[in-house]
Amino acid sequence: MTTSTGDNGAPYTVAIVAMGPSRGDYLSECVKQSSRHRVADETWAINAMGGVIQHDRLICMDALPYFAMAAREASPALDGYRDWLAKHPGPVYSQKRYEGFPGSVEYPLAAVLNACGYAYFNNTVAYAVGLAIQQQVRHLKLYGCDFTAGQHADGQTGRACVEYWLSVCIQxxxxxxxxxxxxxxDQKSGRVLYGYSKAPVISRDAAGNFQTRLP
Incomplete structure (x- = not known):
């Protein structure tokens, strides 16, 4: 799904890449283009993706020392953070700057709230979208932000929050x-317009107004 800025300019493009299954779309696009910089000017990794893909910024809003604990009995899947998080050169946006994490920086919460006008961030991807709003990103791409709660045992909640902020972005x-x-x-469903047996062809005219045509 793509919504045009309508200004005919070259937008500053950021790819937010989280851990959901559609992260594969990002990797496929990078391979096809032979460069992640052909996909986006900057890539912002979410949480564990910071240890997997090349990126320019990492957003990790949990307390960083939590991930560096020697024992991860409660969640063994987090063991890998100890291999790289404390060595990350940054910026790692988190609650604050943490000793022992030289790349950590304090997430600019006040600036984001002033830019967004509403305190509603219940997951890390939402914080990343809020940062994009505050930094006036022109083109935002999202991968792996699938929020499959109710579909998988380990599915994450937070979809409504992210969709709310994407609406703000578009507006x-x-x-x-x-x-x-x-x-x-509902991107995966392919049915973004309810009721149509065949999706209308949507375009914009020279003034940037939507035009529709039935196939």
Missing amino acids: RGMRVTISPSSTLC
């Missing part, structure tokens, strides 16, 4: 692209 003129296999905004 403010930001271009938003969601990976084609994502469940976010």
Whole structure:
């Protein structure tokens, strides 16, 4: 799903890449283009993706020392953080700057709240979208932000929050692209317009207004 800024400009593009299944769309696009910089000017990794893909910024809003604990009996899947998080050169956006994590920086919460106008961030991807709003990103791409709660035992909640902020992005003129296999905004279903047996062809005229044509 892509919504145009309508300004015919070259937008500053950021890819947010989280851990959901549609992260594969990001990897496929990077391989096809032979460069992640052909996909986005910057890549912002969410949590564990910081140890998997090349990126420019990491968003990890949990307390960083939590991930560096020697024993991870409660969640063995987090063991891998100890291999790289404390060595990350940054920026690692988190609650505050933490000793022992030289790349950590305090997430600019006040600036984001002033830019967004509403305190509603219940997951890390939402914080990343809020940062994009605050930094006036022109084109935002989302991969792996699938929020499959209710579909998988380890599925995450937070979809409504992210979809709310994407609506704000679009209303403010930001271009938003969601990976084609994502469940976010029902992208994976391919039925973004209810009721039509065949999806209308949607385009914009020279003035930027929507035009529709039935196939």
